[in-house]
Amino acid sequence: TCNAAAQAEQCPNRPAGRLEADDSPYCPVPGRIGIVPEEQDAISWSYPPKCMSQTPRSQDGPRLDCLFTSTTFRNGHGTSIVTSSTTASHLAGLEAFEDAPTPVIRDALGPAYEVVPFPGKRTGVVAKRRIRRGEIFMVDLPALFISVSFLADAKPHHRRRMLKQAINQLPEVTRSRVYGLPRGSAEYEVDAILGPNAHTVMVGDGEVHVGLFTEVARINHSCRPNAYFRFSERRLTVEVVAYHAIEPGDEITLSYVPLETPSSTRRQYLKSHWGFDCTCTLCTGPATDLEESESWRRKIKSLRETIANARSEGFYHDAIVMTEEWLMFAEWDMQPPLMAEYHDTLANLYFLKGDMVNATRHARMAVDEWVRLGSVDDEPLEKARLLLRRLEAMDGRRRGG
Numbered sequence: 001t002c003n004a005a006a007q008a009e010q011c012p013n014r015p016a017g018r019l020e021a022d023d024s025p026y027c028p029v030p031g032r033i034g035i036v037p038e039e040q041d042a043i044s045w046s047y048p049p050k051c052m053s054q055t056p057r058s059q060d061g062p063r064l065d066c067l068f069t070s071t072t073f074r075n076g077h078g079t080s081i082v083t084s085s086t087t088a089s090h091l092a093g094l095e096a097f098e099d100a101p102t103p104v105i106r107d108a109l110g111p112a113y114e115v116v117p118f119p120g121k122r123t124g125v126v127a128k129r130r131i132r133r134g135e136i137f138m139v140d141l142p143a144l145f146i147s148v149s150f151l152a153d154a155k156p157h158h159r160r161r162m163l164k165q166a167i168n169q170l171p172e173v174t175r176s177r178v179y180g181l182p183r184g185s186a187e188y189e190v191d192a193i194l195g196p197n198a199h200t201v202m203v204g205d206g207e208v209h210v211g212l213f214t215e216v217a218r219i220n221h222s223c224r225p226n227a228y229f230r231f232s233e234r235r236l237t238v239e240v241v242a243y244h245a246i247e248p249g250d251e252i253t254l255s256y257v258p259l260e261t262p263s264s265t266r267r268q269y270l271k272s273h274w275g276f277d278c279t280c281t282l283c284t285g286p287a288t289d290l291e292e293s294e295s296w297r298r299k300i301k302s303l304r305e306t307i308a309n310a311r312s313e314g315f316y317h318d319a320i321v322m323t324e325e326w327l328m329f330a331e332w333d334m335q336p337p338l339m340a341e342y343h344d345t346l347a348n349l350y351f352l353k354g355d356m357v358n359a360t361r362h363a364r365m366a367v368d369e370w371v372r373l374g375s376v377d378d379e380p381l382e383k384a385r386l387l388l389r390r391l392e393a394m395d396g397r398r399r400g401g
């Protein structure tokens, strides 16, 4: 988990990628909501921050990383963050640290999943009831949040000491969840815990961090997953979303690797970074299924790049046509995006093209979809509403005069 450049390439915080064509195809910085408050140290940490200076291999000048623990974070869940003081200040200013209630899923239907023993994989997560396509059925908080630069640059014994302390400063309930996770083969306990359980996410201006989300860590990998996770920087949460309907008793799976990664690289990566030979249904199923999936993924990847180019060069009509194709290929490979994101993208492209009727139609559908999802991160809904209001105001002016 320690090479910053490799992590930046891999970071699968949004394995399906975003539809928004102006975003980088890999790991876009997840939703930042505007302003970072001025009084950056508004929260008080539960322990005096402990700092270590690193001599980075890749940047100029030494870098100071500190351990910050809040035991009161989200009603006593607690979190330990190891990062630069600039990033810590940025995080501390986010809504995640406000004295707000813990984000929960308003779930009148009862718990969506349970953790059960799973042959060959110790445990796995299975659906307890039907989960709708696009439903956010799990929201998790980070027990640990560690800068990848720290992991890469700190001396091994400093790194281990800091991380051990980071775990030990957590509240008892979260600490025991961390220690209850499966271990990899690394010699030292903290490395063995992080290895097979942590995921990468980005915060601030693209700083890659490793997040240990103990609930998400229960979900096994599949090369054709039925769910994916999205990171909300604003709330420091990970939401797990269903790609398509999941039936009761089905195993819930995520891809630990970006879906576009070719199968041989994917398998190698899972072996070298996660330490296992993948036994998912795609890897153990008929070769023709795998070949077909590979070909869709190649098409999806190249389409996404072409859409980004078409948009930046002002060929909005082409970008719209290709976005439709993108959706179709993604559906064929059973990894459809959130429909809300799809409508958002089209609303923006039609808007740029000057087709206000279709822009308004898609903006309305985007708002409806975000509301229906009940996302724990309201930023995309706010954005979609803003665009819709703007379009409606333009229409009002046109009709009025």
Ligand SMILES: C[S@@+](CC[C@H](N)C(=O)[O-])C[C@H]1O[C@@H](n2cnc3c(N)ncnc32)[C@H](O)[C@@H]1O
Binding pocket: 120, 121, 122, 123, 124, 181, 182, 196, 197, 216, 217, 218, 219, 220, 221, 222, 274, 275, 276, 277, 278, 279, 280
């Ligand atoms: C993040 S944990 C997943 C939950 C884990 N099974 C547990 O018992 O808590 C990752 C570990 O689960 C196992 N695993 C996950 N997906 C797998 C797959 N597709 N094939 C084989 N083993 C898998 C591997 O041992 C891997 O290191």
